[in-house]
Amino acid sequence: EVQLLESGGSLVQPGGSLKLSCAASGFTFSNYAMTWVRQAPGKGLEWVALIGDSGGSTFYADTVKGRFTISRDNSKNTLYLQMNSLRAEDTAIYYCAKQLWSAHFFDYWGQGALVTVSS
Amino acid sequence: QTVVTQEPSFSVSPGGTVTLTCGLSSGSVSSSHYPSWYQQTPGQAPRTLIYRTNARSSGVPDRFSGSILGNKAALTITGAQADDESDYHCVLYMGSGISVFGGGTKVTVL
Numbered sequence: 322e323v324q325l326l327e328s329g330g331s332l333v334q335p336g337g338s339l340k341l342s343c344a345a346s347g348f349t350f351s352n353y354a355m356t357w358v359r360q361a362p363g364k365g366l367e368w369v370a371l372i373g374d375s376g377g378s379t380f381y382a383d384t385v386k387g388r389f390t391i392s393r394d395n396s397k398n399t400l401y402l403q404m405n406s407l408r409a410e411d412t413a414i415y416y417c418a419k420q421l422w423s424a425h426f427f428d429y430w431g432q433g434a435l436v437t438v439s440s
Numbered sequence: 441q442t443v444v445t446q447e448p449s450f451s452v453s454p455g456g457t458v459t460l461t462c463g464l465s466s467g468s469v470s471s472s473h474y475p476s477w478y479q480q481t482p483g484q485a486p487r488t489l490i491y492r493t494n495a496r497s498s499g500v501p502d503r504f505s506g507s508i509l510g511n512k513a514a515l516t517i518t519g520a521q522a523d524d525e526s527d528y529h530c531v532l533y534m535g536s537g538i539s540v541f542g543g544g545t546k547v548t549v550l
Contacts, residue, residue: 358486358541365544366478366486366529371537380537383441416485425533426476426491433485 323347323429325417330434337407341434343400343417351375351395354420356427357402359413359436367413370402371420385411407438442466444532446542452520452549460545461512462530468511473532475513477506480527480544489528490515517547525549 329341343355357369370391371380379391390403400417415434418427443465452458462475469475471493478486488497490506493513503518513532517524530542 356539365527366480366531366541368531368539368541371539378537382538421491424476424492424495425474425539426488426531427478427486428488428491428497430485430487 323419325419325429325431327415327417327431327434330415330436332437332439333407334440335408335438337438338403338405339407339436340404341402341415341417341436343402343431345398345400345417345419348419350393350398354422355391355393355400356418356420357391357400358416358418358427358430359411360416360433361410361413364413369415372400373422404436407436409438412436412438442534442540444530444540444542446528446530446545448543449546449548452517452524452547454520454522454549456520457516457518458520458547459509459514459516460528460530460547461509461514462532462542463512464532469508469513469532471508473513473534475506475508476531477504477513477515478529478531479524480529481525486529520547520549522549 326344356371372391388406392401417431419429445463477490480486494506529544
């Protein structure tokens with residue numbers, strides 16, 4: 322059974338940093354691209370970042386480019402999202418998702434981690 | 441900047457049919473955008489319904505179907521049930537690794 326478990330969400334001040342983790346199990350992690358999607362309170366979903374299976378390719382939404390870094394450790398079956406220079410508008414639930422690169426969709430989702438940016 | 445458009449809300453009667461659409465602020469949606477659809481109930485993670493325009497994800501009932509209608513992607517619910525009351529999100533692949541979600545459609549079954 323595929324499982325994705327996010328952790329690391331918390332309250333952080335504007336301008337601060339936070340690192341989210343997503344522990345994966347139930348599939349061969351190193352064979353799949355992974356993505357982060359977020360959802361601000363009462364809003365729709367927003368694609369944030371994508372990383373290829375080896376970690377050699379990364380892509381970002383314009384809203385986070387230059388501030389967020391997606392990475393992975395295939396030896397630990399773990400996906401990461403380093404978030405710097407956080408703003409109030411980054412407040413959201415952050416979901417990690419397994420992505421089928423060839424079909425460009427997300428087939429499994431974690432339960433999400435809440436990040437609140439506030440002073 | 442590319443905007444993906446969805447109807448904010450729809451209402452459907454139990455047993456009825458509803459078609460949600462997913463368009464672009466500029467241009468037409470095609471299969472090359474690999475349209476996919478996700479269902480989400482309050483407080484829950486999204487659930488994958490449709491990918492690659494019209495392929496149903498594992499375990500998804502066949503009352504959910506995907507297509508291209510005119511210049512938009514579409515999700516049709518045929519024979520709506522009470523537990524279909526949810527938010528529905530579409531996402532389009534824009535190339536170069538970039539995906540863009542629509543704003544979501546809230547479907548009420550009453």
